[in-house]
């Protein structure tokens with residue numbers, strides 16, 4: 001049975017939600033409630049959450065319920081991730097969160113139209129399905145995953161498309177970290193507009 005997700009954004013396929021510490025990028029170290037929506041067709045072969053790809057196995061959940069769950073925690077920030085969260089209309093969910101004083105952060109590939117109102121946008125572009133034009137100018141951070149050395153050139157291409165204030169991160173692909181981390185270290189020292197981002201939650205053994 002395939003989901004019919006209403007276009008008003010009131011029902012969303014929810015894979016999981018958990019309170020943890022943002023492990024990656026600019027907001028690393030901050031407590032946040034994670035909302036992971038199911039569904040993604042970008043197809044990164046190294047994706048660390050392939051269980052999210054099929055939206056149909058994740059229950060349609062009312063956005064009001066998600067907001068009520070998020071509100072229980074003292075950390076007043078949520079990270080909306082997936083899957084690819086921009087497959088869905090996030091206007092209702094984010095406006096409800098913000099009206100309760102909760103900051104809205106998103107992790108996205110940018111491959112779908114931007115919806116929602118955001119306090120922070122992390123754009124992580126992919127070779128497998130390019131971001132739509134426009135999201136670069138509103139991203140607070142660009143976080144490129146480095147799987148091999150061709151990804152440095154890919155990263156520079158997107159660095160030209162983001163705003164001058166956008167933070168620039170290179171993050172090792174987890175399974176290739178042993179090989180690519182030394183390359184990233186050298187690259188950042190030679191091109192210091194870039195910073196390294198590590199998936200610190202995986203070292204801390206937290207979700």
Ligand SMILES: C[S@@+](CC[C@H](N)C(=O)[O-])C[C@H]1O[C@@H](n2cnc3c(N)ncnc32)[C@H](O)[C@@H]1O
Pocket residue numbers: 040046047048049081082083084085107108109110123124143145171172173174175199
């Ligand atoms: C699982 S994705 C979900 C959000 C969205 N689909 C995206 O790709 O930005 C969350 C973040 O994890 C990164 N990521 C996914 N698999 C990874 C891996 N194997 N190693 C390092 N980062 C990874 C993505 O690039 C993205 O920044």
Ligand SMILES: Nc1nc2[nH]cc(C(=O)O)c2c(=O)[nH]1
Pocket residue numbers: 020021022023024049081082107201206207
């Ligand atoms: N702690 C923690 N930080 C994260 N930052 C981005 C994540 C994601 O999967 O989107 C993630 C995640 O899964 N856990």
Ligand code: SF4
Pocket residue numbers: 040041042043044047048049050052082083084109126
């Ligand atoms: S876009 Fe994100 S969720 Fe989709 S396959 Fe790539 S890393 Fe995984």
Ligand SMILES: [Mg+2]
Pocket residue numbers: 048049
């Ligand atoms: Mg993750």
